[in-house]
Amino acid sequence: MTALLTIQGLDIRAGDKPLVSGLSLSIRPGERIGLIGESGSGKSMTAMAATGLLPTSIRVTGSIELDGQQVVGAPDKTMNRLRGAAAAVVFQEPLTALDPLMKIGRQIAEPVRRRLEREGGKVSKDAISREVRDLIDKVALPQPERIINSYPHEVSGGQRQRVAIAMALACRPKLLIADEPTTALDVTTQAEILKLLDQLVRETGMALLFISHDLPVVSQVVERVIVLKNGVAVEEGAVNTVFGNPQHVYTRSLVEAARLFDEALGATGS
Amino acid sequence: MILDLQNVSFGYSRQQTTLNNVSLSVRPGVSVGLVGESGSGKTTLLRLMLGLVRPTSGTIRFGDQNLDPGNGTFMQRYRRSVQPVFQDPYSSLDPRQRVVDIIAEPLRSLRIPGDRTQAVADALEAVGLPLDAMRRYPHEFSGGQRQRIAIARAIVAGPQIVLADEAVSALDLSTRIRIVELFKTLSEKLTLVFVSHDLGVVAALCEEMVILERGQVVESGKTRDILASPTHPYTQRLLASIPRMPA
Numbered sequence: 001m002t003a004l005l006t007i008q009g010l011d012i013r014a015g016d017k018p019l020v021s022g023l024s025l026s027i028r029p030g031e032r033i034g035l036i037g038e039s040g041s042g043k044s045m046t047a048m049a050a051t052g053l054l055p056t057s058i059r060v061t062g063s064i065e066l067d068g069q070q071v072v073g074a075p076d077k078t079m080n081r082l083r084g085a086a087a088a089v090v091f092q093e094p095l096t097a098l099d100p101l102m103k104i105g106r107q108i109a110e111p112v113r114r115r116l117e118r119e120g121g122k123v124s125k126d127a128i129s130r131e132v133r134d135l136i137d138k139v140a141l142p143q144p145e146r147i148i149n150s151y152p153h154e155v156s157g158g159q160r161q162r163v164a165i166a167m168a169l170a171c172r173p174k175l176l177i178a179d180e181p182t183t184a185l186d187v188t189t190q191a192e193i194l195k196l197l198d199q200l201v202r203e204t205g206m207a208l209l210f211i212s213h214d215l216p217v218v219s220q221v222v223e224r225v226i227v228l229k230n231g232v233a234v235e236e237g238a239v240n241t242v243f244g245n246p247q248h249v250y251t252r253s254l255v256e257a258a259r260l261f262d263e264a265l266g267a268t269g270s
Numbered sequence: 271m272i273l274d275l276q277n278v279s280f281g282y283s284r285q286q287t288t289l290n291n292v293s294l295s296v297r298p299g300v301s302v303g304l305v306g307e308s309g310s311g312k313t314t315l316l317r318l319m320l321g322l323v324r325p326t327s328g329t330i331r332f333g334d335q336n337l338d339p340g341n342g343t344f345m346q347r348y349r350r351s352v353q354p355v356f357q358d359p360y361s362s363l364d365p366r367q368r369v370v371d372i373i374a375e376p377l378r379s380l381r382i383p384g385d386r387t388q389a390v391a392d393a394l395e396a397v398g399l400p401l402d403a404m405r406r407y408p409h410e411f412s413g414g415q416r417q418r419i420a421i422a423r424a425i426v427a428g429p430q431i432v433l434a435d436e437a438v439s440a441l442d443l444s445t446r447i448r449i450v451e452l453f454k455t456l457s458e459k460l461t462l463v464f465v466s467h468d469l470g471v472v473a474a475l476c477e478e479m480v481i482l483e484r485g486q487v488v489e490s491g492k493t494r495d496i497l498a499s500p501t502h503p504y505t506q507r508l509l510a511s512i513p514r515m516p517a
Binding site for chain 2: 038190
């Protein structure tokens with residue numbers, strides 16, 4: 001099967017400062033990959049580059065092929081066709097990812113309408129609102145009527161993240177990029193959102209690029225991980241292999257730290 | 271018992287109770303973790319314990335005295351004994367002051383006599399920063415180093431209790447573990463009250479913990495016992511929600 005996303009020799013620089021150096025990775029349809037790193041490791045930069053969202057002041061070289069299209073240097077017109085259809089992104093902070101002045105129903109309707117137009121189908125108001133309701137159902141938001149008519153600040157953080165996920169799903173992307181999607185959430189809410197993401201990815205057969213600094217969180221949703229440090233991939237492999245037998249000294253230090261807190265919790269939990 | 275809260279309630283407005291009938295005590299040398307999710311009232315509880323706000327009802331006792339934010343003489347003595355460390359090391363240090371002045375601040379404001387430079391040097395050593403850090407400014411330091419500076423400021427006056435509010439939450443994992451180790455070392459000499467949403471950190475650091483849910487204490491006791499057999503449904507849900515490392 002051909003890869004959905006192929007990154008080869010990716011370099012990202014801001015002025016003289018290298019942010020990502022020589023990164024290569026590929027994601028096949030339906031595959032779930034975790035990009036692990038601490039602040040400044042370049043994990044979000046990589047995601048932004050893959051969807052062509054970096055500002056022009058940041059220089060990107062190398063090759064990024066998303067669904068068969070070259071992203072590096074591609075004009076906005078090409079990218080606009082790819083965004084949503086090939087890849088959709090869920091960001092960390094749902095409060096800033098959503099428009100504070102637009103009711104949630106309308107925000108979800110926007111990507112639904114765009115997709116229907118893209119597919120060339122009939123774009124009626126009824127069809128859109130039916131889809132919006134379906135999506136709200138799918139992400140298990142309670143009281144759909146109230147949610148549709150609420151502004152982002154009127155619902156909880158977990159509910160906002162469900163809305164953001166619904167908007168990404170509305171695009172029916174082949175690849176879902178989730179950039180620290182649960183970092184801003186409480187631990188009980190995080191557990192719900194992770195479960196939801198896992199279930200949706202399985203149901204729809206989307207590929208998943210999950211970006212996080214949190215090792216246990218990553219291990220819940222992906223099969224394979226790539227560990228980034230200062231913009232360089234230092235280790236890659238199956239989750240259980242990398243976390244069970246880390247080779248690189250940096251990965252080892254991360255795994256040790258995560259295990260220390262994990263072991264402090266004892267044998268309870270999942 | 272150094273710090274004792276009895277049936278403390280607090281609301282920022284009349285309509286709202288942020289804390290409801292909270293009782294807990296801090297005993298010398300026993301580190302306590304206050305655990306809860308957003309909106310549980312853990313930061314408000316810490317603000318009460320710092321004397322920044324007064325309870326709507328209930329009492330907070332420090333030794334044999336009532337904590338009274340209006341009593342200047344008492345508060346001076348209290349501040350010398352109880353010092354805070356906050357979450358964000360970027361906003362809790364004055365960017366225009368040199369590290370030496372930042373750390374010496376409690377010595378100045380509490381009018382503690384003695385060699386201030388020596389006291390700052392001792393504090394720096396205790397938190398594992400080099401002496402030449404004194405002459406530098408906060409922006410020259412990484413997040414973890416800044417948190418060390420904030421900790422040095424908290425311990426420079428030799429407090430009995432350090433109240434830390436999510437003091438490692440803003441740090442990367444590899445930095446976090448080192449700051450947790452530092453707190454652990456410090457907790458051999460003073461009593462730590464550690465507010466956090468992160469049960470893993472509290473478990474690694476605190477002998478006892480108090481679980482808060484929507485302004486109420488739902489469970490408290492030895493950390494080991496609560497982790498082994500949580501009795502309240504909320505504690506059980508909280509524990510089950512924590513993602514674990516694969517075996």
